[in-house]
Amino acid sequence: MSTVIDVEHLDFSFGSGALTQPVLKDITLSIQKGEIVLITGPSGSGKTTFLTIIGGLRQAFHGSVRVLDQQFINSSEPVKVKVRQQIGYIFQQHNLLKSLTALQNVSMTLEMGNTLTEQQRRDRSAEMLIAVGLGDRLEYKPGQLSGGQLQRVSIARALVGQPKIILADEPTASLDKQSGYEAVSLLKRLAKESQTTILLVTHDYRILDIADRVVELEDGVIKKV
Amino acid sequence: MNKLAWFYFPARLAWRQLIFDRSKLVAAICGVLFACVLVFMQLGFKDSLYASAASAPVKLSGDLFLMHKQSEAMWRPVQFKRSELMRALGNPAVAEVYPLYLGLAPFKNIQTQVKRTLMVYGFDPDSQIFNIDEIKSKQIDLRLKDTVLFDEYSRPEFGPVRQLLEADQNVTEINDYKVNIVGLFRMGVSFAADGNVITSDLNFMRIFPRRHHSDIDMGVIKLHPGASAKQVEAELKSQLNEFINIFTYEELLKYEKDYWANTAPIGFIFGFGTVMGWVVGLVIVYQILFTDIANHRNEFATLKAMGYEHSYFIRLVFASAFFLAVLGFIPGYLLSVGLYHLAESQMYMPMPMLLSKIITVFMFILSMCVMAGLLAIRKLKDANPADMF
Numbered sequence: 001m002s003t004v005i006d007v008e009h010l011d012f013s014f015g016s017g018a019l020t021q022p023v024l025k026d027i028t029l030s031i032q033k034g035e036i037v038l039i040t041g042p043s044g045s046g047k048t049t050f051l052t053i054i055g056g057l058r059q060a061f062h063g064s065v066r067v068l069d070q071q072f073i074n075s076s077e078p079v080k081v082k083v084r085q086q087i088g089y090i091f092q093q094h095n096l097l098k099s100l101t102a103l104q105n106v107s108m109t110l111e112m113g114n115t116l117t118e119q120q121r122r123d124r125s126a127e128m129l130i131a132v133g134l135g136d137r138l139e140y141k142p143g144q145l146s147g148g149q150l151q152r153v154s155i156a157r158a159l160v161g162q163p164k165i166i167l168a169d170e171p172t173a174s175l176d177k178q179s180g181y182e183a184v185s186l187l188k189r190l191a192k193e194s195q196t197t198i199l200l201v202t203h204d205y206r207i208l209d210i211a212d213r214v215v216e217l218e219d220g221v222i223k224k225v
Numbered sequence: 226m227n228k229l230a231w232f233y234f235p236a237r238l239a240w241r242q243l244i245f246d247r248s249k250l251v252a253a254i255c256g257v258l259f260a261c262v263l264v265f266m267q268l269g270f271k272d273s274l275y276a277s278a279a280s281a282p283v284k285l286s287g288d289l290f291l292m293h294k295q296s297e298a299m300w301r302p303v304q305f306k307r308s309e310l311m312r313a314l315g316n317p318a319v320a321e322v323y324p325l326y327l328g329l330a331p332f333k334n335i336q337t338q339v340k341r342t343l344m345v346y347g348f349d350p351d352s353q354i355f356n357i358d359e360i361k362s363k364q365i366d367l368r369l370k371d372t373v374l375f376d377e378y379s380r381p382e383f384g385p386v387r388q389l390l391e392a393d394q395n396v397t398e399i400n401d402y403k404v405n406i407v408g409l410f411r412m413g414v415s416f417a418a419d420g421n422v423i424t425s426d427l428n429f430m431r432i433f434p435r436r437h438h439s440d441i442d443m444g445v446i447k448l449h450p451g452a453s454a455k456q457v458e459a460e461l462k463s464q465l466n467e468f469i470n471i472f473t474y475e476e477l478l479k480y481e482k483d484y485w486a487n488t489a490p491i492g493f494i495f496g497f498g499t500v501m502g503w504v505v506g507l508v509i510v511y512q513i514l515f516t517d518i519a520n521h522r523n524e525f526a527t528l529k530a531m532g533y534e535h536s537y538f539i540r541l542v543f544a545s546a547f548f549l550a551v552l553g554f555i556p557g558y559l560l561s562v563g564l565y566h567l568a569e570s571q572m573y574m575p576m577p578m579l580l581s582k583i584i585t586v587f588m589f590i591l592s593m594c595v596m597a598g599l600l601a602i603r604k605l606k607d608a609n610p611a612d613m614f
C-alpha cells in the first residue's frame with residue numbers, strides 16, 4: 001500500500017506577532033491509498049484548517065505535508081494547482097454553479113483536463129449522475145433540486161474526474177439524518193470501487209461506522225487515532 | 226483543440242452566466258446600447274458638421290482661391306481689395322479671376338413673415354464659379370435686377386419655397402430689401418447658415434447697401450489648361466500682398482473643416498461628448514462586471530479549489546466584456562441607423578452610416594468594455610478557495 005497523504009510535525013497559526021493564534025500543533029498523520037479517514041472534534045479544534053492545508057488551499061510553513069508526492073510546505077501556486085486537479089472536493093454547502101445544469105456542473109471537473117471530447121464529457125458526467133441516483137435530473141439547475149440532491153450532484157462532481165483523494169468538510173451538515181447517511185454511504189461505495197482515499201470532517205456521529213479510521217482533533221492536537 | 230479550449234471554455238461559462246440572469250443582462254445591454262448610441266450620434270453630428278461646413282466650397286469651381294488672412298472661415302470673411310485679385314492676372318498661367326461676395330442676412334418667410342438668417346452669395350452671373358447646373362441655367366434671369374436663386378436644401382423654416390414658386394408667390398425680402406426668387410438650386414445647409422441664396426454681384430450690393438464692389442470676400446482664379454495649381458500658388462504667394470491667403474481647392478476644403486474642428490468650440494464639444502459617452506458606458510459596464518464577479522465569488526472560489534487557474538477567470542471576465550460589447554452594439558447600431566434617418570429627414574443634415582464609422586464605434590465600445598474588464602478583474606482576488614470550507 002502506498003502513502004497518499006503524509007503529514008509530519010505540522011504547525012500552523014493564524015495571525016502574526018502578538019495576535020498569533022496557534023491552530024494546529026505538531027500534527028503527524030499518514031493516510032494510505034483507498035483509506036477512508038474521518039476527522040472529528042469539537043468546534044474550533046482546527047479540522048477545517050487542517051483540511052484546507054491538505055487540499056493545497058492554505059499555505060503552511062512549518063513541518064512537512066506531502067500530498068500525492070508533492071511537498072506543500074513553502075510550495076508555489078502552480079505545484080498546488082496541479083495537485084488540486086487530482087483532488088475531489090465536497091463542501092458543506094454544495095457550491096454548485098447556479099447558472100449551470102447538474103450535467104454541466106459535473107462536466108466542469110472534466111473541462112479542466114481537456115483530454116476528452118464534448119460527447120465523452122457528457123457521457124461520463126451523465127454516468128456519474130446516474131450512479132448517484134440523479135439520472136432523471138440531468139438538465140435541472142441547482143435552483144430546482146433539493147438539498148440532498150444538490151449534495152449528490154457535488155459528490156458526482158468530486159468523483160467524476162477519478163480523483164486520487166476526496167476531501168469533504170461536513171458534507172452531511174445541511175442534510176437530514178436519512179439523506180445524510182445515504183449520501184455518505186454512496187460516497188463510500190463509489191470510492192471503494194476506484195480505490196479513492198477519503199478524508200472527511202464531520203460532527204455527525206451517526207456516520208462514523210463508514211470509516212476505516214477515526215481521528216479526533218482537540219485544540220489542534222490529535223488526541224486519538 | 227487545446228488552443229480553442231483555452232478561450233472557449235471560459236467564454237462558454239461566461240455566456241451561460243450572462244444568459245442565466247435575463248433581467249441583469251437586459252440592464253447591461255441597455256448600458257452598452259446607451260453608450261453606443263451616444264457615441265454614434267456624437268460622431269454623426271461631428272462628421273455631418275464637417276461635411277456641411279464644406280458644402281459651399283465643394284460646389285465652387287476654380288483652381289485657386291484667395292481669402293484675407295484674417296478670414297477664419299467662409300461664413301465670417303474679412304474683405305480685401307478687388308485690385309489684389311486683379312493683380313493675379315499678371316501671372317501668365319492665370320486665365321480668369323472672379324470676385325465672390327458673401328454676407329449673412331435675414332430672409333423673410335413668405336408665408337409666416339418670420340425672418341431668419343441665411344447666407345447670401347453674390348457673383349458675376351457670366352462666370353462659371355459654381356458647379357451647380359441650376360445656377361448655370363439661370364444665368365440670364367440672374368442678370369435681371371433684384372433676382373435671387375434659393376437653395377432647396379435650406380431648412381424648412383424658410384418656408385415651402387418650391388410650392389410657393391409654383392403658386393407664383395416669389396416675392397420676399399432679404400435684409401429688408403425686396404427680391405424675386407426666380408429659381409431653386411441645391412447646395413446644403415451648414416452649422417453657420419441654415420439656408421443659402423445666390424444672386425448677382427450687382428444685386429448683392431443692392432441687398433447690402435453698405436457693401437462696395439471693390440471690397441470682396443473671396444477671389445476665384447481659373448488657370449489656363451495644363452498649368453500646375455501648386456506652382457502658380459507658390460508664384461502668387463510672392464507676387465500678392467502678404468495678407469492674402471491662397472488655397473488650392475483641396476486646401477480650401479481642409480481650411481474650412483479645420484476651422485470647425487479646431488477653431489470653433491463645436492469640434493471640442495463633440496469630442497468631449499464622445500469621451501463622455503465612453504466614460505459613462507465604462508462606468509456602467511464596470512459596475513455590471515464588478516457586481517457579477519462579487520455575486521459569483523463563491524462559485525469562482527469553488528472552481529479555484531477544484532484546480533482552475535486564476536487566468537481562467539480573467540479570460541472569463543474578458544469574454545463577458547466582449548459579449549456585452551457585441552450584444553449592446555447590435556441594438557445600439559440599429560437604433561442609431563434610425564436616429565440618423567430621423568436627423569436627415571428632420572434636421573436636413575447629411576448623416577451617412579459609413580462602414581468606417583461602424584467599425585470605429587465598435588472599436589470604441591469594445592475598448593470601453595475591455596477597459597471595464599481590466600478594472601473589474603481586481604475583484605477576482607476576493608475569490609479565495611480556502612474560505613469555501
Ligand SMILES: Nc1ncnc2c1ncn2[C@@H]1O[C@H](COP(=O)(O)OP(=O)(O)OP(=O)(O)O)[C@@H](O)[C@H]1O
Nearest residue numbers: 014015021023041042043044045046047048049050
Ligand atoms: N481565516 C481565519 N483567520 C483567523 N483565524 C481563523 C481563520 N479561520 C479559522 N480561524 C480560527 O482557527 C481556529 C480553528 O478553526 P477551524 O475552522 O479550523 O475549526 P473547525 O474545527 O473546523 O471548527 P468547526 O467544527 O466549528 O467547523 C478557530 O479558533 C478559528 O477561530
Ligand SMILES: [Mg+2]
Nearest residue numbers: 047048049614
Ligand atoms: Mg470547520
